[in-house]
Amino acid sequence: xxxxxxxxxxxxxxxxxxxxxxxxxxxxxxxxxxxxxxxxxxxxxxxxxxxxxxxxxxxxxxxxxxxxxxxxxxxxxxxxxxxxxxxxxxxxxxxxxxxxxxxxxxxxxxxxxxxxxxxxxxxxxxxxxxxxxxxxxxxxxxxxxxxxxxxxxxxxxxxxxxxxxxxxxxxxxxxxxxxxxxxxxxxxxxxxxxxxxxxxxxxxxxxxxxxxxxxxxxxxxxxxxxxxxxxxxxxxxxxxxxxxxxxxxxxxxxxxxxxxxxxxxxxxxxxxxxxxxxxxxxxxxxxxxxxxxxxxxxxxxxx
Numbered sequence: 671x672x673x674x675x676x677x678x679x680x681x682x683x684x685x686x687x688x689x690x691x692x693x694x695x696x697x698x699x700x701x702x703x704x705x706x707x708x709x710x711x712x713x714x715x716x717x718x719x720x721x722x723x724x725x726x727x728x729x730x731x732x733x734x735x736x737x738x739x740x741x742x743x744x745x746x747x748x749x750x751x752x753x754x755x756x757x758x759x760x761x762x763x764x765x766x767x768x769x770x771x772x773x774x775x776x777x778x779x780x781x782x783x784x785x786x787x788x789x790x791x792x793x794x795x796x797x798x799x800x801x802x803x804x805x806x807x808x809x810x811x812x813x814x815x816x817x818x819x820x821x822x823x824x825x826x827x828x829x830x831x832x833x834x835x836x837x838x839x840x841x842x843x844x845x846x847x848x849x850x851x852x853x854x855x856x857x858x859x860x861x862x863x864x865x866x867x868x869x870x871x872x873x874x875x876x877x878x879x880x881x882x883x884x885x886x887x888x889x890x891x892x893x894x895x896x897x898x899x900x901x902x903x904x905x906x907x908x909x910x911x912x913x914x915x916x917x918x919x920x921x922x923x924x925x926x927x928x929x930x931x932x933x934x935x936x937x938x939x940x941x942x943x944x945x946x947x948x949x950x951x952x953x954x955x956x957x958x959x960x961x962x963x964x965x966x967x968x969x970x971x972x973x
Contacts, residue, residue: 697723697730704737713741732761740767743776755783763791763821784826789836792821796839800885803846808854815847838967842884844913845965848930881917881961882953892918892950892962899968900940906933912968914941920959922950933968941968 700723707716720734720741735757742751758765766784767776799814822831822840830836882889913931916924927945929938953962 697734701730701733701737704734708737708740708744711744713744716741732758732765735761736765739780740772740776743773743779748779751779752783755780756787759784759787759791763788764824781826784824785830788821788824788827789830792818792827792831792836792839795821796843799843800846803850804883804886808850812847812850812854815843815850818843819847841911841913841967842965845915845930848913849915881963882955883963884965888955889960889962890954892922892953892964895922895949895951897948897950897966898944900937900944902933902937906937912938912941914945914966914968916945916948916964916966918950918952918962918964920952920961922952922959924948925961929968930965931968 700719704716704719707713707719716737720738723730723734735754739751739754739758742748742754767780769777772780795814795818799811799818802808802814803811819840821827822836822843827836831840884891910933911931912929912933915928915930917926919925924945927942929941932938933941952959954960
């Protein structure tokens with residue numbers, strides 16, 4: 671009886687604080703009131719406080735949607751609760767309620783929604799990172815590709831991440847993340863100025879054509895005519911996937927090849943040597959052959 675009276679008094683004080691809160695009160699003050707109402711099981715009142723908050727800033731929006739989802743799950747308003755959870759994951763895909771504080775029903779609903787929406791969030795974030803790469807914003811792109819990899823490594827996405835299209839997105843993300851990081855790296859310090867010696871002007875050198883990438887406008891990627899990978903030597907053990915970058919010239923031949931994610935020094939040399947015999951229908955832009963950078967996932971096979 672005494673516990674019930676104390677709890678009722680606490681709830682009344684929280685409700686009064688929400689009603690008397692000044693119009694100019696900060697979003698954080700309102701979220702604190704909503705949190706106390708939720709803790710007192712006054713879920714409808716907590717939702718009423720949250721509905722008056724303008725979540726223009728991302729931290730406020732995340733907190734508002736978190737407590738909305740908690741209250742809606744407690745009220746068994748499943749469809750609305752799932753929408754609120756989706757809004758939370760859109761801002762912070764790695765978020766999960768604390769196991770020590772959340773009910774089994776809340777944990778189960780978060781797990782279900784995460785498994786459903788995280789694949790599309792990973793694909794959306796990859797598209798956003800690739801757009802930054804295409805604009806030449808390499809530092810931004812490198813950070814965003816890292817976020818894509820973080821989503822793909824989430825435990826609730828483990829099964830889906832092993833299959834296409836997410837497995838292909840992981841390969842592309844690793845390749846473009848490395849390219850972005852290298853492009854964003856600061857240039858080396860300038861060398862000491864050389865001693866000026868009069869020399870004849872060098873002969874004119876043709877400016878090399880640019881190298882195109884996957885996803886660029888009007889680019890038709892190269893078609894594989896020959897792309898055979900060597901077998902893995904029996905004494906080499908590797909579980910996982912390497913990443914190979916090749917530049918294919920206008921004749922459909924491999925101009926350069928680099929192992930971005932190595933497998934084994936011996937096998938890497940075999941792969942790089944094999945690329946010299948690969949052949950493609952060259953990439954084209956509006957029908958004209960062009961150079962093209964191709965990222966290849968190397969899945970090893972034994973003899």
